[in-house]
Amino acid sequence: MATLPSYEALGSFYLGREYDAERGADRPDLLLYDSRDLTTHAVCVGMTGSGKTGLCLSLLEEAAIDGVPAIAIDPKGDLGNLLLSFPSLRTEDFAPWIDTAAAARQGVSPEAAAAQTAETWRKGLGDWxxxxxxxxxxxxxVDIAIYTPGSEAGRPLSVLQSFAAPSEEQRLDAGALRERVNATVGGLLGLAGIEADPIQSREHILLTSLFEQAWSSGRDLTLAALIQGVQKPPFEQLGVFDLETFYPAKQRMQLAMALNNLIASPSFAPWMKGEPLDVQRLLFTAEGKPRISVISIAHLGDAERMFVVTLLLGEIIAWMRRQSGTSSLRALLYMDEIFGYFPPSAMPPSKLPLLTLMKQARAFGLGVVLATQNPVDLDYKGLSNAGTWFIGRLQTERDKARVIEGLLGAAGEGLDKAQLERLLANLGNRVFLMRNVHDAAPVLFRTRWTLSYLRGPLTLQEIAKLSRAPAISSSTIAAPVSARSDTPRAGSEEKPVVPAGVSELYLESDEPGVTYYPRVLGTARLHFVDKAAGLDVWETRSLIAPLASNETDVDWSQADIHAHADLQGQLSSAAPTQNVHYAKTPAAFLRAQNYRSWQKELVSYLYSTVTLPLFHCPTVGQAVAPATSEGDFRAKLSLALREKRDGEIEKLRKKYAPKLASLQDQLRRADERVERERADVSQHKMQAAISVGTSILGALLGRKAISVGNAQRIGSAARSAGRLGKENSDVTRAEENREVLQQRLADLQAELESEVTRLRADLDPANVPIEQISLKPRKTDIDIRTLALLWVPR
Structure with a gap:
């Protein structure tokens, strides 16, 4: 495996080089940021042209290289530049993205501008x-996807199709449920053009009540169902007043019409299309590959942006609370401009979920990075949980004063106002002050060159050119169960009389004139246990089976097997009222005693044939819940492997740090000794030369040819010259000792690098071995819940 550069340390983000403000030049020291520090969140502030976008894109690039997925909210249109990253760095790669008008103003052709840009990027990268x-x-x-809610230019994102109920855990937390309901209702009313106060507004109170009633019972809502609920609420009282007194039907109709306009307007059709708002799918592909999902909202109006951001934040919080706790960085949420979404005094719908994330996301390994060029419009008290601040060049003294005041309040321990003013006084382009609570002191640094071409904001047409997203089909309902190897539809038969001892159910069908065929439905609750994999789950399965060829026994081997939850919504105990037909029904279906024997046969069949397929990773000793795809398992493994990697890195630090420190200290002392020995040699050379010279001059210029004193000085000089040979040997020995220490240090560093390389390969989610295992159910725990005659339409 090729040796990687020093900045590719596992778990470290290469952001640039430290900067010497006094010399106005970069230092050789790299700015490597520990990825785990991002779990305490970060804020990036800087005026237009400060390099803020480049720094934040570098963060996203580093996270991607480290296998950390991200959701990036893009109000300005800059983040699509992540897709403008060209490994070959050819002129033709850049050519389609050159601003031809800007090139014309500079007096160069688009082709020449593309060549210049390609050369600039090659040189810029090389310099770093x-x-x-x-x-x-x-x-x-990483996979990079641009989503454009309300537009089909990028990947459409369905945000109005359904308001999915939160998880059971979140529903049991009354505060969390109320928080999500308030944010969702606030965003929806804003989208409909209605300003609503959560306490005073009847619209807000009514919608909140509808959401709380549905979600508390685990029921999803659609916009259509919500409109029907406004017209005919499923309750007759709000507070102490009856519904008509609190909110008369005529006025409720106005609210229903305002919400209906969202569905009826042709411009809102794209809001109903596309991929569902699924945070797991925004963070990982179906194959488990990390993803950067850019949620582009630059094309939307203010109310639409607020709605999308609020709904997305609510979904992220719900997803977050379903995750296990971790100290490693699991994922990133980045918002490129929070102006208007996190103000100091107002309370827009987006602010409450952002506050929740700033307070709680750390425990789940979700890092939040917020950026703005409007430092005055920030709630610094709400940002007190941000552990890292990146501050670039600011436009006005007022901006600077506000940032210093906010920083001293939010992360001011160990900071001095005068020091901050001095550090922020003359920040140049791409130079930032980093205040990280995990470090002893603030540091100035210059940001590295981005891997992505910073083209600037992308239009919808350019996003469409980049995305080329395949059309997304609307979600479909599961097709009816097939009737296996039946004869073609027979003529109309009378429905047989089913005896009292036989349960009877129907698979519903919307098609008139269908023929119903008899089947046996068996529903069983199964218990799967594997202590080694840490698994203990119950599953309910439903089997729909025909009779065997002898028309006496049930052929369970020919059964369609379904998760009971998938089938439950299609079952009915009421006979269909439309014009339907019934196929010939063998007598065995109509004998109650048969169902008792069939139940025993079903237990034996389930125990002998049904298994629970699981994915298991020996590297981290983890298995996944049933029905999890290998892709989703690899997505889950990425965090487990990162946690294991962080733990192994910590062990390596403890193992190698004392040895490295000792060798570096010995090398420092060896350098000092070499310099000292060289200085001694130089000094003795000079003394010997002076002594001999003085003696010779004395002999030449004195009254005697050679006096006794001159003879003594010449002898002394000769002895000094002899000592020079010894001291030269001392220098040689000191240099040899230093070379030995340098080699030992290089060997130790190579050994450490080899360990890191091994870790990188062993803990790569794409490479770790995954085993597929199968569990049998516990026979004594097989619980048959239903055995019935089932009518299946065809």
Whole structure:
């Protein structure tokens, strides 16, 4: 495996080089940011042209290379630049994205501008020890998708199709449920053009009550169902007043019409299409590959943006609370401009979920990064949980004063106002002050060159060109169960009389004139246990089986097997009222005693044939819940492997740090000794030369040819010259000792690098071995819940 650059340390983000403000130049020291520090969140502030976008894109690039997925909310249209990353760095790669008007103003052709840009990017990357190979690593490590809610330019995102109920855990937390309901209702009313106060507004109170009633029972809502609920609420009282007194029907109709306009307007059709708002799918592909999902909202109006951001934040919180706790960085949420979404005094719908994330996301390994060029419009008290601040060049003294005041309040321990003013006084382009609570002191640094071409905001047409997203079909309902190897539809038969001892159910059908065929439905609750994999789950399965060829026994081997939850909504105990037909019914279906024997046969069949397929990873000793795909398992493994990697890195630090420190200290002392020995040699050379010279001059210029004193001085000089030979040997020995220490240090560093390389390969989610195992149910725990005659339409 090729040796990687020093900045590719596992779990470290390469953001740039430290900067010397006094010299106005970069230092050789790299700015490597520990990825785990992002779990305490970050804030990035800087005026237009400060390099803020480049820094934040670098963060996303580094996270991607480290296997950390991200959701990036893009109000300005800049984040699509992540897709403009070209490993070959060819002129033709850049050519389609050149601003031809800007090139014309500079007096160059688009082709020449593309060539200049390609050369600029090659040189810029080279200056920061990067190249096309690193761009390739970035692009290979992550999938990048641009979603455009309300538009089909990028990947459409369905945000109005359904308001899914929160998880059971969140429903049991009354505060969390109320928080999500308030945010959702606030965003929806804003989208409908209605300003509503959560306490005073009848619209807000009514919708809140409808959401709480549905979600508390675990029932999803659609916009259509919500409109029907406004017209005919499923309750007759709100507070102490009856419904008509509190909110008369005529006025409720106005609210229903306002919400209906969202569905009826042709411009809102794209809001109903596309992929569902599923946070897991925004973070990982179906194959488990990490993803950067750019949620582009630059094309939307203010109310629409607020709605999308609020709904998305609510979904992220719900997803977050379903995750296990971790100290490693699991995922990133980045918002490119929070102006208007996190103000100091007002309470827009987006602010409450953002506050929740700032307070709680750390425990789940979700890092939140917020950026703005409007530092005055920030709630610094709400940002007190941000552990890292990146501050770039600011536009006005007022901005600077507000940031210093906010920083001293939010992360001010160990900070000095005068020091901050001095550090922020003359920040240049791409120079930032980083205040990280995990470090002893603030540090100035210059940001590295981005891997992505910073083209600037992308239009919807450019996003469409980049995305080329395949059309997303609307969700479909499960098709009716097939009737296996039946004869073609027979003529109309009378429905047989079913005896009292036989339960009877129907699979519903919307088609008139269908023929119903008899089947046996068996529903069983199964218990699967594997202590080694840490698994103990119950599953309910439903089997729909025909009779065997002898028309006496049930052929369970020919059964369709379903998760009971998938089938439950299609079952009915009421006979269909439309014009339907019934196929010939063998007599065995109509004998109650048969169902008792069939139940025993079903237990034996389930125990001998049904298994629970699971994915298991020996590297981390983890298995996944049933019905989890290998892709979703790899997505889950990415965190477990990162946690294991962080633990192993900590062990390596403890193992190698004392040895490295000792060798570096010995090397420092060896350097000092070499310099000292060289200084001694130089000094003795000078003394010997002076002594001999003085003696010779005395002999030449004195009254005697050679006096006794001169003879003594010449002898002394000769002895000094002899000592020089010994001291030269001392220098040689000191240099040899230093070379030995340098080699030992290089060997130790190579050993450490080899360990890191091994870790990188062993703990790569794409490479770790995954085993597929199958569990049999416990026979004594098989519980048959239903055995019935089932009528299946065909």
């Amino acid at each position: 020890e990067q190249d096309g190979a690193r761009i390739a690593r970035f692009r290979d490590a």
